[in-house]
Amino acid sequence: MTRRVIGIVMNGVTGRMGYRQHLVRSILAIREQGGLPLDGGGTLWPEPILVGRSADKLKELADRHGLTHWTTSLDEALAHPLAEIYFDSQVTPAREQAIKAAIAAGKHVYTEKPTAESLEGALELARLAREAGVRSGAVQDKxxxxxxxxxxxxxxxxxxxxxxxxxxxxxxxxxxxxxxxxxxxxxxxxxxxxxxxxxxxxxxxxxxxxxxxxxxxxxxxxxxxxxxxxxxxxxxxxxxxxxxxxxxxxxxxxxxxxxxxxxxxxxxxxxxxxxxxxxxxxxxxxxxxxxxxxxxxxxxxxxxxxxxxxxxxxxxxxxxxxxxxxxxDNGFKVQWELFLRHVVSDAPYRWDLLEGAKGVxxxxxxxxxxxxxxxxxxxxxxx
Structure with missing residues (x-):
């Protein structure tokens, strides 16, 4: 059975929500089950690339879970050869510029809400993603x-x-x-x-x-x-x-x-x-x-x-x-699986950045x- 590795830049996972729900109970849980089965055969193996402001916290988190990829530089994370998806669970004021950088780097984007501090900013992110031809998703876990x-x-x-x-x-x-x-x-x-x-x-x-x-x-x-x-x-x-x-x-x-x-x-x-x-x-x-x-x-x-x-x-x-x-299953994990299949298999997915803008x-x-x-x-x- 073939296994495809997909790198996910995860920004903000030293915070409570990003760590517990997105890293541990979603991405690491998918790895613990052997990867994500894909329609047509094969599995998808998510490889987290951790990014944040504190090197000490990132290293401790990576060591705790046996992860090897982490950095305090967003540019370095986005340039990682495995990186295909950017995920953001930072505080809201830091989110918009980071997502713009990810879109400019050609990465698919999945983000916590609110997607931006203003409706204008949220709509701009949705437009940029559409113009760049990248897939986008906003967390709508409930x-x-x-x-x-x-x-x-x-x-x-x-x-x-x-x-x-x-x-x-x-x-x-x-x-x-x-x-x-x-x-x-x-x-x-x-x-x-x-x-x-x-x-x-x-x-x-x-x-x-x-x-x-x-x-x-x-x-x-x-x-x-x-x-x-x-x-x-x-x-x-x-x-x-x-x-x-x-x-x-x-x-x-x-x-x-x-x-x-x-x-x-x-x-x-x-x-x-x-x-x-x-x-x-x-x-x-x-x-x-x-x-x-x-x-x-x-x-x-x-x-x-x-x-x-x-x-x-x-x-x-x-x-x-x-x-x-x-x-x-865990609601965050279920939506992650849907988004991952959307990225690699073109599976239907409607909770994009425009849907996220409606919340803003x-x-x-x-x-x-x-x-x-x-x-x-x-x-x-x-x-």
């Missing part, structure tokens, strides 16, 4: 999670009838960094470093709503900085200049209303850290990262409002779990809506 795959199955199967609304709850308490260490890096809370809830999460909500329910047509957002001062990784207090919570109302095609609350200053009283409830004329569903439960029209109970008596109905017990009906568009409009206090239309994007 589409490949078990709970949302089950939700998509319900939508495609017509379970809901006419969809009326979507309600989403996302978030958890991120410690301020004083008496307990914060679970997220401090740059997330500095607008000047590309932080902020809207910039981080609205790109996710765009592809989730577009890809599972219906295209987003308008947005109204309220942003808040609930915790105005935090403590960084060095124990130094700093001003939180970015929003740590966002409350959004989105109008979807077909008159569907979506409401999504996102907060790093909320304590969790849900089964999962993110949940979406979809209500339709024929049934409802609540989907999280892994699970999805449903209530059909025929089995919907008939609650009666009476504030003078305690509630006795077991509301949670009146829902039914959607079965797995299959095995689910919604974030930009969300921030503007929060500043101006008004609802804004979301126009179609074209190159």
């Amino acid at each position: 589409l490949f999670l078990p709970g949302l795959l089950k939700l998509k199955r319900l939508v495609d199967g017509g379970f809901f009838g006419r969809i009326l609304s979507v309600r989403g709850e996302f978030g958890y308490w991120v410690f301020e960094g004083d008496w307990q260490d914060a679970q997220r890096p401090s740059w997330n809370y500095r607008a000047e470093d590309g932080g902020g809830m809207i910039l981080d999460m609205f790109p996710h909500w765009r592809y989730v709503l577009d890809g599972i329910v219906a295209p987003v047509r308008s947005v109204y957002a309220h942003a808040a900085t609930h915790i105005p001062q935090r403590v960084d990784e060095r124990g130094e207090p700093y001003a939180a200049t970015a929003d740590d919570a966002a409350y959004g109302v989105f109008e979807l095609e077909g008159g569907i209303t979506a409401q999504i609350n996102s907060s790093w200053a909320v304590r969790v009283d849900r089964d999962e850290l993110v949940e979406f409830q979809v209500d339709g004329t024929e049934g409802s569903a609540v989907a999280g990262l892994r699970n999805c439960r449903i209530q059909h029209r025929a089995s919907t109970p008939k609650p009666v409002w009476n504030p003078d008596l305690p509630a006795t109905e077991p509301f949670r017990a009146q829902w039914q779990q959607v079965p797995d009906n299959g095995e689910f 568009q919604l974030a930009e409009l969300g921030l503007r809506s929060a500043r101006e206090g008004r609802r804004l239309d979301v126009p179609e994007l074209t190159l």
Whole structure:
């Protein structure tokens, strides 16, 4: 059996997301399974070429996993004879110029979101990739999670009838960094470093709503900085200049209303850290990262409002779990495999840099809506 080696320049893998989800649970996991089987025979063997700012961190990471290719020079990494794909999971302000350099070097591009700090920048990247004839992809991992795959199955199967609304709850308490260490890096809370809830999460909500329910047509957002001062990784207090919570109302095609609350200053009283409830004329569903439960029209109970008596109905017990009906792999890994097949075998793939730009568009409009206090239309994007 033939094995084709493909070099992947991985920039930003010393960070939490780049290391855990993209290097370890995606690329190294593909290697551990013997490579990626290709249609028509043979396997694809991904060879990481690590790049970052800290030589010590890169060397330690490479030694830990038995990797041989690493450098602190992006130019050197892009010039590596094996390099065919550039992947970026850096902080957002560093992303745009690095992707431009990769496109100029003729590399296919796969990147975390947001793809750029502005819609103008995101569209320019999509245009440059198209003009250069390179393949591109933007990470849209939540589409490949078990709970949302089950939700998509319900939508495609017509379970809901006419969809009326979507309600989403996302978030958890991120410690301020004083008496307990914060679970997220401090740059997330500095607008000047590309932080902020809207910039981080609205790109996710765009592809989730577009890809599972219906295209987003308008947005109204309220942003808040609930915790105005935090403590960084060095124990130094700093001003939180970015929003740590966002409350959004989105109008979807077909008159569907979506409401999504996102907060790093909320304590969790849900089964999962993110949940979406979809209500339709024929049934409802609540989907999280892994699970999805449903209530059909025929089995919907008939609650009666009476504030003078305690509630006795077991509301949670009146829902039914959607079965797995299959095995689910890591969502990041699944999308990596699709992109790799797209690059080497021309397999279908629709989550390109233009799709990534749609997420940046919604974030930009969300921030503007929060500043101006008004609802804004979301126009179609074209190159």
